[in-house]
Amino acid sequence: xxxxxxxxxxxxxxxxxxxxxxxxxxxxxxxxxxxxxxxxxxxxxxxxxxxxxxxxxxxxxxxxxxxxxxxxxxxxxxxxxxxxxxxxxxxxxxxxxxxxxxxxxxxxxxxxxxxxxxxxxxxxxxxxxxxxxxxxxxxxxxxxxxxxxxxxxxxxxxxxxxxxxxxxxxxxxxxxxxxxxxxxxxxxxxxxxxxxxxxxxxxxxxxxxxxxxxxxxxxxxxxxxxxxxxxxxxxxxxxxxxxxxxxxxxxxxxxxxxxxxxxxxxxxxxxxxxxxxxxxxxxxxxxxxxxxxxxxxxxxxxxxxxxxxxxxxxxxxxxxxxxxxxxxxxxxxxxxxxxxxxxxxxxxxxxxxxxxxxxxxxxxxxxxxxxxxxxxxxxxxxxxxxxxxxxxxxxxxxxxxxxxxxxxxxxxxxxxxxxxxxxxxxxxxxxxxxxxxxxxxxxxxxxxxxxxxxxxxxxxxxxxxxxxxxxxxxxxxxxxxxxxxxxxxxxxxxxxxxxxxxxxxxxxxxxxxxxxxxxxxxxxxxxxxxxxxxxxxxxxxxxxxxxxxxxxxxxxxxxxxxxxxxxxxxxxxxxxxxxxxxxxxxxxxxxxxxxxxxxxxxxxxxxxxxxxxxxxxxxxxx
Amino acid sequence: xxxxxxxxxxxxxxxxxxxxxxxxxxxxxxxxxxxxxxxxxxxxxxxxxxxxxxxxxxxxxxxxxxxxxxxxxxxxxxxxxxxxxxxxxxxxxxxxxxxxxxxxxxxxxxxxxxxxxxxxxxxxxxxxxxxxxxxxxxxxxxxxxxxxxxxxxxxxxxxxxxxxxxxxxxxxxxxxxxxxxxxxxxxxxxxxxxxxxxxxxxxxxxxxxxxxxxxxxxxxxxxxxxxxxxxxxxxxxxxxxxxxxxxxxxxxxxxxxxxxxxxxxxxxxxxxxxxxxxxxxxxxxxxxxxxxxxxxxxxxxxxxxxxxxxxxxxxxxxxxxxxxxxxxxxxxxxxxxxxxxxxx
Numbered sequence: 001x002x003x004x005x006x007x008x009x010x011x012x013x014x015x016x017x018x019x020x021x022x023x024x025x026x027x028x029x030x031x032x033x034x035x036x037x038x039x040x041x042x043x044x045x046x047x048x049x050x051x052x053x054x055x056x057x058x059x060x061x062x063x064x065x066x067x068x069x070x071x072x073x074x075x076x077x078x079x080x081x082x083x084x085x086x087x088x089x090x091x092x093x094x095x096x097x098x099x100x101x102x103x104x105x106x107x108x109x110x111x112x113x114x115x116x117x118x119x120x121x122x123x124x125x126x127x128x129x130x131x132x133x134x135x136x137x138x139x140x141x142x143x144x145x146x147x148x149x150x151x152x153x154x155x156x157x158x159x160x161x162x163x164x165x166x167x168x169x170x171x172x173x174x175x176x177x178x179x180x181x182x183x184x185x186x187x188x189x190x191x192x193x194x195x196x197x198x199x200x201x202x203x204x205x206x207x208x209x210x211x212x213x214x215x216x217x218x219x220x221x222x223x224x225x226x227x228x229x230x231x232x233x234x235x236x237x238x239x240x241x242x243x244x245x246x247x248x249x250x251x252x253x254x255x256x257x258x259x260x261x262x263x264x265x266x267x268x269x270x271x272x273x274x275x276x277x278x279x280x281x282x283x284x285x286x287x288x289x290x291x292x293x294x295x296x297x298x299x300x301x302x303x304x305x306x307x308x309x310x311x312x313x314x315x316x317x318x319x320x321x322x323x324x325x326x327x328x329x330x331x332x333x334x335x336x337x338x339x340x341x342x343x344x345x346x347x348x349x350x351x352x353x354x355x356x357x358x359x360x361x362x363x364x365x366x367x368x369x370x371x372x373x374x375x376x377x378x379x380x381x382x383x384x385x386x387x388x389x390x391x392x393x394x395x396x397x398x399x400x401x402x403x404x405x406x407x408x409x410x411x412x413x414x415x416x417x418x419x420x421x422x423x424x425x426x427x428x429x430x431x432x433x434x435x436x437x438x439x440x441x442x443x444x445x446x447x448x449x450x451x452x453x454x455x456x457x458x459x460x461x462x463x464x465x466x467x468x469x470x471x472x473x474x475x476x477x478x479x480x481x482x483x484x485x486x487x488x489x490x491x492x493x494x495x496x497x498x499x500x501x502x503x504x505x506x507x508x509x510x511x512x513x514x515x516x517x518x519x520x521x522x523x524x525x526x527x528x529x530x531x532x533x534x535x536x537x538x539x540x541x542x543x544x545x546x547x548x549x550x551x552x553x554x555x556x557x558x559x560x561x562x563x564x565x566x567x568x569x570x571x572x573x574x575x576x577x578x579x580x581x582x583x584x585x586x587x588x589x590x591x592x593x594x595x596x597x598x599x600x601x602x603x604x605x606x607x608x609x610x611x612x613x614x615x616x617x618x619x620x621x622x
Numbered sequence: 623x624x625x626x627x628x629x630x631x632x633x634x635x636x637x638x639x640x641x642x643x644x645x646x647x648x649x650x651x652x653x654x655x656x657x658x659x660x661x662x663x664x665x666x667x668x669x670x671x672x673x674x675x676x677x678x679x680x681x682x683x684x685x686x687x688x689x690x691x692x693x694x695x696x697x698x699x700x701x702x703x704x705x706x707x708x709x710x711x712x713x714x715x716x717x718x719x720x721x722x723x724x725x726x727x728x729x730x731x732x733x734x735x736x737x738x739x740x741x742x743x744x745x746x747x748x749x750x751x752x753x754x755x756x757x758x759x760x761x762x763x764x765x766x767x768x769x770x771x772x773x774x775x776x777x778x779x780x781x782x783x784x785x786x787x788x789x790x791x792x793x794x795x796x797x798x799x800x801x802x803x804x805x806x807x808x809x810x811x812x813x814x815x816x817x818x819x820x821x822x823x824x825x826x827x828x829x830x831x832x833x834x835x836x837x838x839x840x841x842x843x844x845x846x847x848x849x850x851x852x853x854x855x856x857x858x859x860x861x862x863x864x865x866x867x868x869x870x871x872x873x874x875x876x877x878x879x880x881x882x883x884x885x886x887x888x889x890x891x892x893x894x895x896x897x898x899x900x901x902x903x904x905x906x907x908x909x910x911x912x913x914x915x916x917x918x919x920x921x922x923x924x925x926x927x928x929x930x931x932x933x934x935x936x937x938x939x940x941x942x943x944x945x946x947x948x949x950x951x952x953x954x955x956x957x958x959x960x961x962x963x964x965x966x
Contacts, residue, residue: 045962190960239966243958253956260952267716286955287944292715292937296708297741304701304708304738308681311699311709312717334702424961427953461697461713461720464676469645469691471700472684481647482692 012221013228019078020184020232021086024176025103026095026116027064028057028071031173036073038177038194042186044244044421047234048077051530053085053603054417058274058358065119065127070102079233083530085418087605091183093176095119095150098128104140112226113143114179116172118151146225150175157215158208167205171212178216183229188213238423245422247386247415248275251319251345252282254393256289257427259315262401262434267309269294269302270319274357275413276347279319299327303344307331310340311470313460315397319345322364323354326371332406333372336496338470339447339456341400341407344368345393348412348526350601359601360413362526363577368408369555369584375493377500379403380554382410384529387422389415392552398433399503404455410554412576414527414603441465446480454499456480504556510549510564513537518545520616521568523593525551525581528574528604535609546613554581562589572596572616574609638669645695651686656807656833660754661693663810664723667817668696673721680723681710683730686761686835687754690725704735707742710749711933718934721821724751728769729759732788736768743797743826748932750820750827754807755790758839776838791925792911794828795904801827802907802926806847807834809922812858816924825932846920855915859923864896867919875918882913901927 022039026032033054043050055072062069076086091112094100096119107113120135134140135147154172174195181188192210199205220226245253259266268283268291270276284293292309296302303318310316318328325332325346335342348364350356368380379399383392389411396409438444438457446468447456459466468480476483477491514536524532529550536548549564551557565571565585571593573582579595586593596612598604643665651657668678678696682688684703691698697720701709706724714722724742731739731753742749758776759765765778769790773782794802801823805813813831820827832843846855857867857875865875872889874896875882887893900906907926914920 041960047962047964237964239964241957241961241963243961245958256955257952260950265716267712269712287941288948289950289952289955290941290945292941294712294715297737300705301708301711301738301741304705305712305715307701308699308709308712308714309716310712312713312715312720314712314716316712316716330702331705331708338699424956424958427956460717461679462677462717464674467676467695467697469694469698469700471691471698472702473700 012224012226014185015228015230017230017232018080019076019082019086020091020230021074021076021089022091022093022180023072023074023089023103023106024093025070025072025099026093026173027098028059028061028069029064030071030095031170032071032073032095035173035177036075038191039180039186040075040244040419041190041194042181042188043075043077044242045190046186046232047237048079048232049082049235049237050075050077050421051082051085052076052419053414056358058356065096065098065124067098067102067128070099072099072103077232079235081235082420083534084603084606087607091180093180095173095176097124097130097134100134101128101130107143109142111143112146113140114146114148114176116150116176117147118149148176148179148225153215153219154212157211161204161208161211163204163208167208171208174209174212175216175219178213178218179220181213182217182220183226185229185231188217237421240423242421243424244419245387245390246278246417246419247383247389247411248278248347248417249282250387250389250422251383251393251409251411252279252286254390255283255315255317255343255397256286256291257390257430258394258397259291260289260427261430261432262315262397264401264435265314266291267294267306267314267316268292268319269296269305269309269316271296271299271302271324273299273321273324275349275416276319276321276324276345278416279345279347299324300331303328303331307335307338307340307342310335310342311338311461313458313462315341315343315401317343317345319347321347321349321357322351322367325364325367329372332378333374333376334472335406336372336376336378337472337475339404341397341404341458343393343396343400343407343409345409345411347416348410356601358413360527360603361576361599361601362412362528363580363599364410365525365554365577365580366583368410375497377497378406378408378555379500379503380408380410381552382526382554383415384526384550384552386415386418386420388552390422390425394430398431399506401433401435402455402506403453403499403503404458405500410526412527418527438463438466445478446470447475448478449495454495454502501556503553504559507553507556507558510551510558510560512564513548513550514540515545515547517567518547519568520546520570520572520613521565522546522548522572522574522609522613523551523565523581523585524548524574525554528576528609531604531606531609532574534606535613538606538610539613544613544617546617551581554584557588565589565591570594570616570620572613574598574604574612576603638675640665640669642675643668643695645693647692649693650689652837654836655686656756656835657687657690657754659807659810660752660831660833661690663813663817665694667814667821670818671721671821677719678721678723679713680725681706681713682725683735684761685727685730685759687725687727688730704730704733705738706730707735707738707747707749707751711742711745711747714748715934715937718938722749724749726751726753728753728755728757728767728790732768732790732793739793740797743794743799743828745933746798746800746825746930748824748826748934750829752829752831753790754831754833756833756835756839757842758835760835760838764838789911790830792908794830795907795911795926798826799828799926800825800928800930801924803828803924804830804832804922806832806843806852806856806922808847809852812922819924819927823927825930845915855919856922857913857919859899859910859921859925861899861901861924861927864892864898865921866892866896875913877909880909882909882918884918901925
């Protein structure tokens with residue numbers, strides 16, 4: 001070829017873009033999640049706002065090259081505020097035929113399709129029922145196809161190194177990443193640093209991965225396969241120190257922060273379950289904060305140990321997903337009866353039964369509200385974004401301690417694994433809270449109540465003069481002794497409800513996005529926040545009379561909710577379930593609210609919510 | 623504070639007596655229930671341990687035995703069916719200075735709660751677990767339990783139970799308990815002595831208490847507890863001592879291969895090859911656990927007692943090591959490994 005660096009070559013053109021969505025897809029052994037996360041870090045460092053969505057199979061290693069084995073990672077970044085991981089990707093990186101087949105339907109027409117041609121062997125094509133090679137039959141003509149011999153090029157780049165064929169093959173994701181770094185003008189330093197640390201015990205692998213990354217980057221530039229590359233300017237973001245954080249990490253850090261601020265030790269009892277296990281992994285790294293993590297023999301033991309720890313004076317918390325909540329129900333009822341502080345984190349996933357373990361859904365709301373024997377009220381809070389899992393975990397503990405009650409924190413698979421930049425809070429500005437002082441010994445009654453909160457005293461074993469017994473049998477008011485008296489039972493049932501309802505006094509005024517009154521009010525909760533907010537903003541640009549509110553408090557509901565609903569003609573409730581909040585709102589407020597329901601294990605797209613609102617605006621109900 | 627320190631700690635304030643451990647609640651077991659003797663024995667033992675009353679907690683599940691905490695003037699937690707070991711584990715880990723007792727029964731501990739019992743024992747959680755075994759469901763009025771004999775006729779098994787019973791001592795040994803014992807509710811001196819050692823053992827304690835249910839399974843253990851037959855049908859386990867039994871102490875146990883057999887001898891002249899008890903041998907403990915009346919006398923006493931680190935010690939050690947390696951700094955934790963600054 002004879003081309004050298006001194007050759008005169010036109011600089012590639014630079015186009016400016018406002019927002020880009022990229023999906024990396026490949027076999028679950030291709031290092032897709034890792035590649036996505038590296039691109040995310042670089043994008044955060046480039047100053048863009050961003051949101052990510054990993055989508056990985058339930059099987060750890062499904063058979064190579066098959067559809068069930070496809071792993072994906074989507075990132076949406078922009079020079080403006082980003083609220084969702086993006087509807088349809090602008091770019092699809094497909095490492096094999098299976099990932100092409102599984103993801104092509106989502107790619108925008110005219111979108112960039114970067115394909116590893118080396119994996120399009122007859123054998124791999126047959127595995128996913130491609131009769132003809134799609135790279136050759138013209139079926140991809142609607143897209144900007146960029147065929148790259150990833151395996152061969154990576155092999156060439158690493159030819160001088162003493163690596164096995166498998167080791168070379170494992171570096172090809174960094175070659176692809178290097179290409180994407182050039183295409184979107186991302187800094188490579190964070191990935192180079194990561195490679196250096198990850199493989200520090202094997203210098204050969206540091207060299208190999210570094211070379212692959214540089215080679216991909218140089219290839220994208222010199223081979224002129226893209227024509228131009230792109231720049232996405234920094235987003236106007238609130239100044240401060242940021243980090244990237246997933247929902248599960250944020251929930252874990254919220255718990256540690258609550259423990260440190262309140263001075264109460266944290267006890268996390270849990271049993272491994274997707275998609276909640278990362279909370280355990282995160283917390284078990286922070287024992288230096290006095291965190292005690294306990295991997296129990298089952299879900300029941302996990303919540304039992306957490307309740308026992310709360311009885312013993314700790315912040316007891318148990319984390320799980322929907323099937324785990326089902327198993328814990330009886331013990332959670334005991335925490336209601338004994339009025340002990342406890343936080344139950346439900347990282348919701350697709351159900352019923354084992355359902356879709358790695359996919360997202362919001363179908364546990366009614367289980368958490370009502371899924372126990374007897375009249376068994378429990379406060380529920382829900383996070384709206386990955387970073388907000390920090391705030392709401394912290395808030396769940398504050399409520400649990402102040403009101404002496406178990407509290408549910410609802411997140412979901414999308415929030416748990418999705419990530420976003422997080423303005424790191426200053427510890428000194430976190431709201432303070434602590435457990436209340438005990439009354440004098442002589443006045444101590446285990447079930448006497450503080451007027452403002454109806455909370456009972458938390459007398460922890462080890463304190464002399466406060467010896468008492470608690471349990472699951474109905475309690476006599478004030479004394480806490482066992483009582484089967486009919487009038488006492490009714491009084492206690494009402495008291496437990498009244499106590500939970502009291503929490504409404506702590507709920508801040510509800511913020512309305514968009515129009516403050518008008519035709520359609522969209523009410524959401526949990527991870528639908530981004531899609532709803534973006535959809536309402538789009539419609540507001542056309543002056544549609546649409547507003548939205550997002551509920552962080554699901555039991556009790558915000559006191560101003562009824563009033564806000566009254567200012568709109570219609571109420572639309574988008575949910576990733578069959579209409580659970582919808583039922584609650586209809587029952588409590590007797591409003592003819594309408595549901596917009598998606599139960600695909602995938603989050604809402606902005607367009608889906610926008611279409612739902614427009615349809616209600618145009619056609620009304622029906 | 624570790625347990626050695628606890629054991630030697632004098633009671634704060636005036637010396638406690640049995641009365642200090644009696645709560646103001648009316649005891650609502652059936653008249654003549656074996657539970658009364660157990661309650662009295664425990665209430666009598668506790669003042670002698672020198673542990674402040676506020677540091678003692680009784681945790682129970684569901685069943686007749688599980689009403690126990692209401693009658694003890696200590697901290698107490700009457701939880702849900704089968705799950706007492708889970709609450710007790712969390713309690714001990716979060717508040718290690720406490721002496722935590724678990725009171726359970728054959729249905730609560732070995733049926734609905736069998737899994738929790740296995741794991742509490744194998745983790746060597748510092749819990750004193752008392753399992754009241756009356757071979758019947760009492761509180762639900764007379765169904766077969768996991769320790770009911772094969773063929774036992776009960777309300778739920780009118781033609782006889784088709785389930786083979788579980789052996790509680792063997793179960794506890796297999797689970798890895800570091801202290802395993804069996805006593806009879808009415809044999810107060812022996813029960814007291816075993817209970818005292820149980821209370822002072824650090825780690826998972828399992829004591830099977832053979833207990834009579836006067837209403838639904840009267841005479842459940844009469845062969846081994848009745849005055850007329852008990853000497854012939856029981857054998858006491860004493861560490862380092864040969865297994866000798868009988869009213870005239872003229873019978874002993876020796877091993878033939880792995881199988882125990884009875885040897886008869888003139889009183890006071892035991893043969894040299896009698897089996898000598900060793901509390902530290904897991905193999906011997908299992909052999910003894912499978913000795914049963916009527917073929918062989920039923921062993922009573924401590925089958926196994928060994929020292930091992932308790933779960934709370936191991937957990938606390940990890941916390942201390944983590945603290946020494948990296949002092950807690952919340953702001954630093956929140957910032958994480960990688961941050962970037964957006965300028966104003």
